[in-house]
Amino acid sequence: MTEILEYTIKDFKSENEVRWCPGCGDHAVLNAVQKAMASMGIKQEDFVVISGIGCSSRFPYYMSTYGFHTIHGRAAAVASGVKCANPKLCVWEITGDGDALAIGGNHFIHVVRRNIDINLILFNNKIYGLTKGQYSPTSDRGAVTKTSPQGTIENPFIPGQLVLGAGGSFFARAVDNNIKHSQEVFELAAKHEGTSVVEVLQNCVIFNDGIHAEISDPKMREERQIFLKHGEPMIFGTLKDKGLVFDKGLLKVVTIGENGITLDDILVHDVTEPNGYVHQQLIGMKLPDYPVAMGVIRAVKAPVYDQMMEKQIAEVKSKAKIKSIDELLRSGNTWVVD
Amino acid sequence: MIETKVIELEEVVIRFSGDSGDGMQLTGALFSDTSALFGNDISTFPDYPSEIRAPQGTVAGISGFQVQFGTSKITTPGDYAHVLVAMNPAAIKANSGCMRPGGTIFYDSDSFTQKNFDKAKLKTEDPFSECNLEDYFKVAVPITTLTKEALKDLDIDNKSILRSKNMFALGLICWVFSKPLDYIEGFIKRKFAKSAAIVETNLRVLHAGWNYGLTLEHLTPRYVVHPAEIEKGIYRNINGNLATAWGLLAAAHKANLELFIGSYPITPATDILQALADRKDLGVKSFQAEDEIAGICTAIGASFAGKLAVTSTSGPGFALKSEALGLSVIAELPLVVVNVQRGGPSTGLPTKTEQSDLLQTLYGRNGECPLVVIAASTPSDCFHYAFISAKIALERMVPVVLLTDGFLGNGSEPWKIPLFSELPSITPRMAKDPESFKPYARDEKTLAREWAIPGMAGFQHLIGGLEKDVSGNVSHDPANHEKMVKIREEKVNRVVEMIPDIEVYGDQQGDLLVIGWGGTFGYVESAVREMRINGAKIGLAHFNYIQPLPGNTAEIFGRFKKLVVCELNLGQFASYLRDKVPGFVYHQYNKVQGLPFTSKELVDNFEKLLEE
Numbered sequence: 001m002t003e004i005l006e007y008t009i010k011d012f013k014s015e016n017e018v019r020w021c022p023g024c025g026d027h028a029v030l031n032a033v034q035k036a037m038a039s040m041g042i043k044q045e046d047f048v049v050i051s052g053i054g055c056s057s058r059f060p061y062y063m064s065t066y067g068f069h070t071i072h073g074r075a076a077a078v079a080s081g082v083k084c085a086n087p088k089l090c091v092w093e094i095t096g097d098g099d100a101l102a103i104g105g106n107h108f109i110h111v112v113r114r115n116i117d118i119n120l121i122l123f124n125n126k127i128y129g130l131t132k133g134q135y136s137p138t139s140d141r142g143a144v145t146k147t148s149p150q151g152t153i154e155n156p157f158i159p160g161q162l163v164l165g166a167g168g169s170f171f172a173r174a175v176d177n178n179i180k181h182s183q184e185v186f187e188l189a190a191k192h193e194g195t196s197v198v199e200v201l202q203n204c205v206i207f208n209d210g211i212h213a214e215i216s217d218p219k220m221r222e223e224r225q226i227f228l229k230h231g232e233p234m235i236f237g238t239l240k241d242k243g244l245v246f247d248k249g250l251l252k253v254v255t256i257g258e259n260g261i262t263l264d265d266i267l268v269h270d271v272t273e274p275n276g277y278v279h280q281q282l283i284g285m286k287l288p289d290y291p292v293a294m295g296v297i298r299a300v301k302a303p304v305y306d307q308m309m310e311k312q313i314a315e316v317k318s319k320a321k322i323k324s325i326d327e328l329l330r331s332g333n334t335w336v337v338d
Numbered sequence: 339m340i341e342t343k344v345i346e347l348e349e350v351v352i353r354f355s356g357d358s359g360d361g362m363q364l365t366g367a368l369f370s371d372t373s374a375l376f377g378n379d380i381s382t383f384p385d386y387p388s389e390i391r392a393p394q395g396t397v398a399g400i401s402g403f404q405v406q407f408g409t410s411k412i413t414t415p416g417d418y419a420h421v422l423v424a425m426n427p428a429a430i431k432a433n434s435g436c437m438r439p440g441g442t443i444f445y446d447s448d449s450f451t452q453k454n455f456d457k458a459k460l461k462t463e464d465p466f467s468e469c470n471l472e473d474y475f476k477v478a479v480p481i482t483t484l485t486k487e488a489l490k491d492l493d494i495d496n497k498s499i500l501r502s503k504n505m506f507a508l509g510l511i512c513w514v515f516s517k518p519l520d521y522i523e524g525f526i527k528r529k530f531a532k533s534a535a536i537v538e539t540n541l542r543v544l545h546a547g548w549n550y551g552l553t554l555e556h557l558t559p560r561y562v563v564h565p566a567e568i569e570k571g572i573y574r575n576i577n578g579n580l581a582t583a584w585g586l587l588a589a590a591h592k593a594n595l596e597l598f599i600g601s602y603p604i605t606p607a608t609d610i611l612q613a614l615a616d617r618k619d620l621g622v623k624s625f626q627a628e629d630e631i632a633g634i635c636t637a638i639g640a641s642f643a644g645k646l647a648v649t650s651t652s653g654p655g656f657a658l659k660s661e662a663l664g665l666s667v668i669a670e671l672p673l674v675v676v677n678v679q680r681g682g683p684s685t686g687l688p689t690k691t692e693q694s695d696l697l698q699t700l701y702g703r704n705g706e707c708p709l710v711v712i713a714a715s716t717p718s719d720c721f722h723y724a725f726i727s728a729k730i731a732l733e734r735m736v737p738v739v740l741l742t743d744g745f746l747g748n749g750s751e752p753w754k755i756p757l758f759s760e761l762p763s764i765t766p767r768m769a770k771d772p773e774s775f776k777p778y779a780r781d782e783k784t785l786a787r788e789w790a791i792p793g794m795a796g797f798q799h800l801i802g803g804l805e806k807d808v809s810g811n812v813s814h815d816p817a818n819h820e821k822m823v824k825i826r827e828e829k830v831n832r833v834v835e836m837i838p839d840i841e842v843y844g845d846q847q848g849d850l851l852v853i854g855w856g857g858t859f860g861y862v863e864s865a866v867r868e869m870r871i872n873g874a875k876i877g878l879a880h881f882n883y884i885q886p887l888p889g890n891t892a893e894i895f896g897r898f899k900k901l902v903v904c905e906l907n908l909g910q911f912a913s914y915l916r917d918k919v920p921g922f923v924y925h926q927y928n929k930v931q932g933l934p935f936t937s938k939e940l941v942d943n944f945e946k947l948l949e950e
Contacts, residue, residue, distance in 0.1 A: 014800075016811065045795045050639070053803075060800050061812065066792040068642055069802025070635070071665050077600075077632035081639020081647070082792070084623055085598055089643065089792050107635075110628040309625075313618045320619030325588045325758040328620060333521075334574045334755065335375050 007038040012047075014064045025176030025202035026056055026123065032174075032182035033092070033121070034063070039183075040190060042090050049092045050079040052099035055130050056123035056202070059094040073104025076111040079118045087306040090190065093120040097138040098128050101157050105137070112166040114305040115194040119186070122159055122199045127208035145207075159199045160283030160297065164276045169194040169302040171283065173294050175216045176202045181227065181294065188296050193304050215292045226291040228282065230299070233266040236291050243267070251281045253290060271299040344560050349408030351416030352511065355433050356425030357394050358387055358401040361504035365423075366403025367750075368508060368525060372517045374575050374752045377565025378407035381717075381860060382577075383415035383934070384748045388605065388688040395457035400432040409564045413716070414860035415749065417936035420561075421514070423507050425449065425481070427465045428458035434469035442475040444510065446503070448482035479550065481506050488546035489539060498536075502543045509547025515561050519548060571754040578717040578746035579609035581753065582650075582676055585724025587620060590646040592725075593732055593764035598645040600625040600636030602655060605688040606744040607678035610650040630658035634675065638662060641671040642801070644791030646728055650676040652744075653695045654685060657702070663737060664703045667826060669801045670778070670787050672731035672766070676724070679743040679857075681932040690932025691745035693856055694907040699739050700885060700914065706823045708830040710738040711885040713856035717746050718753035723882060725761060732766040734833055735786040741884070743857040743906075745934050772796030777810035778822075785829040831886050840879050840888040842897075848875030850948055851898035853924075855881040855911050858935055862904055865940035874948060881911070892919050902927055902947055904940060 012034040020026045037047055047065035051057035053072035060067030070078045079093040100108045100122050111118065127145065128134040134147040138159065142151040163171045170192045174182040182200065189196035201212040215224055226236035226244070234244040241256050243266035254261045273279070279298040285291065322328050354366045363384055370382050385402040392399030406416035418438035424430045426449040437443070443466075455463055462468050466476060485506045489499050505526075512519055523541060530536040576584075590597035599622065601611040615624040623645070627633040634649045641647035651659060656677045666673045679695045681687025699711050710730055714723040720742055727738040769775050769790035777799045780787050790797035799810050805822060807813040842851070844866050854862040859880050866878040879894055881887070895901055902925040903912040912924045927943045929935060 043795070045798055046793055048643075048792045060802070063800075064798055066798050067800035067802075068639075068669075069800065069804060070638075071661055071803050074631060074635040074662065077627065077635030078639035078642070080632070081598070081600060081625070081636035081641075082643045083639075084625060084636070085596070085640035085643035085645045085647075086791075086793060106628055107632055110632070309623060313621060313623070316618035317621070322619050325584075325591050325620070328587070328617070329574075329584065329755045329758075330572060332574065333371060333375070334572050335377075336572055337377070337568045337570050 005041050005043060007044065009034045009038050011044060012037050012064055014062050016061045018062050019058065020055060021206055023205040024055070025125070025200075025204070026059070028176045028179050029121070029123065029182060029200055029202065030059065030062055032179045033186055035179070035183045036186035036190065037065070040090070040187065046088065047090050047092070048082055049094060050075050050082060051094040052096070052104060053130070054096040054099045054128070056094055056096045057099060073099055073102070074107060075099065076104060076107035076120070080111055080114070080116050083116050083118050084306045084309055087117065087310060091118040093118050095120065095122055097122065097124045097126060097136045101137040101159065101162070109162060109166040112163050112168040112195050112197065115169050115302050116305045117193055117195070117307070119189045119196045120198065121186070122197060123202045124159060124199050125202045125204040125208055126156070126211050127204050129204045129207050133207035158283060159197070161280065163197045164280055164283065164298070168197060168298070169300050170196040170296070171279070171298045172196070172198045172296040174198060174200050175212065175225070175294065176200055177216050177218065178221070185295060188299070192299050194302055214287055224287060224291055225294045228269045228293055228295040228297060230269055230271040230296065232269055233263060234269050235266055251285065251290070271296050272301065274300050344562055346562050346564070347420070348410060348563070349406055349412060349416070350421065350515070350561055350563050351404060351406045351419045351438070352421045352423070353402055353404045353419040353433060353436060354423045354507070355400055355402040355429035356504070358389070358399050359391050359394070360401070360425045361501070362401045362403050362425070365504045365508045366405055368522050369511060369517070370405045370407070370750065371575055372512065372521050373405070373407040374573070375521050376517060377568070378563055379410065379412040379566040379568060380405055380407040380575070380751060381412045381415045382750045383745065386689055393457070395426055395428055395454050397428045397432045397458055400429050402433065407563060409566050411566070412751070413863050414934070414937065417938050421511070423511060425503065425507070426458070427454045427460055430465045430471065431458050431460060431469055434471055437471065437474060439473065440475070442477065443471065444477045444479055444507070446481035447478035448480045477554070479510065484546060484550060485543050488542050492535070492539065494535065494539060498539060502539050505540045505543040506547040506550070509544040510551050513548045513551025515563065519544060568752070569754060573752045573754055575750050576718050576721070576753045577748055577750040578714065578720040578742050579607070579678065579748070580613050581718055581720035582714070582724045582740070582742060583610045583613035585721035586646070586648050586674060586728055587614065587617060587622060588721070588758065588761060589725045589728030589764060591620070591758070592761055593646060593728070593766050595644070595646045595766065596621050596623060598623045598625070598637060598640035598647045599649065600627050600633045600640065600647070601650045602627050602630045602633045604630070604652045604655045606680055606747045607650045607652045607655070607676065609747065610676060610678070630655040631662060634659040634662040637673060638666050638669070638671060641666070641673050642791070644789070646672070646732065648674040648676065650678070652678045652680045653682045653698070656695060656698065660703050663709065664705060664707050665803045666737040667703070667707050667709055668803055668805070670735045670826070671737070672735055672789070673737040674724070674727045674731050674740060675737065676740045676742065678747040679741060687932040689744065691743045691857065691934060692907065692930065692932060693743060693858070693905050694910065694930065695741065696884070696907065696910040696914070699741060706827065708827045708885070710734070710736055710830055710833050711741065712738060713741040713882055713884055714746055715856055715859035715880060715882055717749045717751050720746060721753070729762060729764045730833055730836060732764055733786065733836070734784055734829065735767055735789060736829060736833070741856055746857040769794070769797055775799070776808050777801055778806055778808045780825070784832055785825055834886040834889050837883045837886070837888055839890040840881065840894055842894055843878040843880070844870050845875050845877045847897035848877060849898065850874070850876045850900045850902065850944060851895065852876065852878045852944065853881070853901055853903045853911070853915070854878065855884060855905065858904060858906060861935040861937050862940060865937040865944065868937065868941055869944060874944070876944065887918060895919060895922050900947060901925060902944065904935065906930065906935070
């Protein structure tokens, strides 16, 4: 008989005082993650939260699960080791735009490529917060920061495109101030088998305040964000009257009821399509021409590294001639000295 | 009829040398195995270029394999070769300094062409006089022609014919040393089981080489090296990298843990990862990471999750792992890092041996960052020291660096196979009581913390790279930081209780104590042995435990009039000893050529020191 696990959000809060700046987006994400974990039916001791370095990477201190606050950029590698060592664990990686995409860029693309079953929350505030305000690899071209007083002269990474480029199986997006939606997305991410990357558009109240305000403004949420759901038409707007169609190979915003467009003309979201063509365009949608895509954009079934690792071992073991250290040491050419 | 001259020797050194595509490594390995199976003690040293196929016929492209085998204990592959097998003029030139006076050179006379002389940058058509090898016994063998001749009725291409030349040389050398061919025949049949044609080709050429020896009888001396007096038991040949891999695996089984290796390929350490990747039958999880950093970081993750976690590398890779090593020190997780040292700095000499990573290993991290450092000293004792490294890591919750080197990693020797049941026990420090558990609470005696792994109910906790207090909370308290720094150091110091006193080989007191560490053991030991036979009052203290040092180190040093520290660097262990064991004058003998010592140069230097 399976044990019924009834947790509340309190079961996932640690005794440590949360020390993010007042108004920081991280508080809301913490809440959403704790709510998601409480609802998942997984034993508290089976959760592991691994982080790198940066403001968001303080996250494990505020969780009552197992946690490991590692070193800058390397959380993906440490998390890979944890998950491969014990695939029964529910492993979460907490990272930021600098941690995951600059110093840890290599580990990020490789964990996604391998499709190790971890849930990776990428807090994207487009700035280095903990070092007090330098541009990050997601800062917009021209961003004026302490290390780019004349504006940056480099293009930003689009995290979702990196995931697609690395052959990723799952990508979702959420906004820090929408806790209910974030929680839903985190639960879906955790259920997906493989590397689940969730980009959270997060506000740094001190060094980059309002960087996502145009998108995240609750009053304009329905107009500027499109909440994608698998199997449902891609519609948005306060009146649910706008949608996405394909036109000459590109996504296009249309209004239902105008120019003969009906609900049937609107594209239906398919997270399971392995060809990333539509997902790529959804990821790339920007204001003002498009709404910004939220929710699960891609969730395709693909072989999972940590499961394959166990499978290979089981297969080899079932046919193995060598079953002990003594047999190993005596395998091959040996001779006896009498 | 003229009798073949038969020379009985206690020990013989043979060097096989040819283009890196000539198959000299295989030839040398097969001959070594044959000798070991015959009952000789052996020691081998592969010496090859870092390019996979360096330009053919050039000195830079020469790949060599040296083996010493003998009637008594063999501890080194030998300084100078009695016999050189040279597949081309470049091989003669490259090895001109490695020959023992009066030695024999077998060479492929078909390779003596103007083109090959030019490639070898020889000025004349007589490499022997040009390389001062006139006084050697030279046997010209038209190996290429005879190989072609042996295969003339087979329908195979010229490339395959030339590729089997090494078997001709091997057959001939087996004849010269009175070695039976059956082991080699068995190997060929197994290795090429899928192609009857390749088996036929190799066997024919091998026999052609042997039979050619018969026709040479009265011209060439034949050598006999009687079997060695060896301790009873079951033996196998093993190289240092395989011994390291198996030692780690044996430790995991002893501790009832799965072994996890996270590594990135790097010469000369790659064999360890490869050997363990092939051991899924014994439950190994091997993870070929995207870089050296991910190699160690995945291992740290696996350690956090309760595995015996290891990562293997060589100097440049070890440098990349430095920050993560610091994490394992402050997180106090068990971890074994194997550094198969090579010539440095930077990319340096990837395929050559050196001991120049010692100070990097001891000190090359930010902060006060002590860890346990152990060094293996022979190819086969890599097994023991890998096992012990894991035992210390698991029982003391501390990272351990095992230093080997290219010479140990690739070199091989016979090894008396131990019984698993006779290996020491390993008791990981698993946490037991969730009520009293604190991540950084310690055993009073050893200062080791407990290991609580994700999935264990009631032990949920957090560790990390920030300084912590006893309960795992971040602490910026100045006094706490200093306390933790000192505890981490003292924890490493107390490992001294687990390690044996150092034993002195040879005289227990006297005029000169030779101090060595790690992979130079064979050469240093044979130099000391030779000098004792000649009456010197000399001893050898060879260190395997570097940090901490054995408890009796200073006492041992005090028994000798002079101390000399020998190492393949500019004096790193000597500097360390000056700091840790002060009050002595440490003379030095150093060599940084990417090559092992020779016993002869050591003896010369020690004699000079004794005269001073």
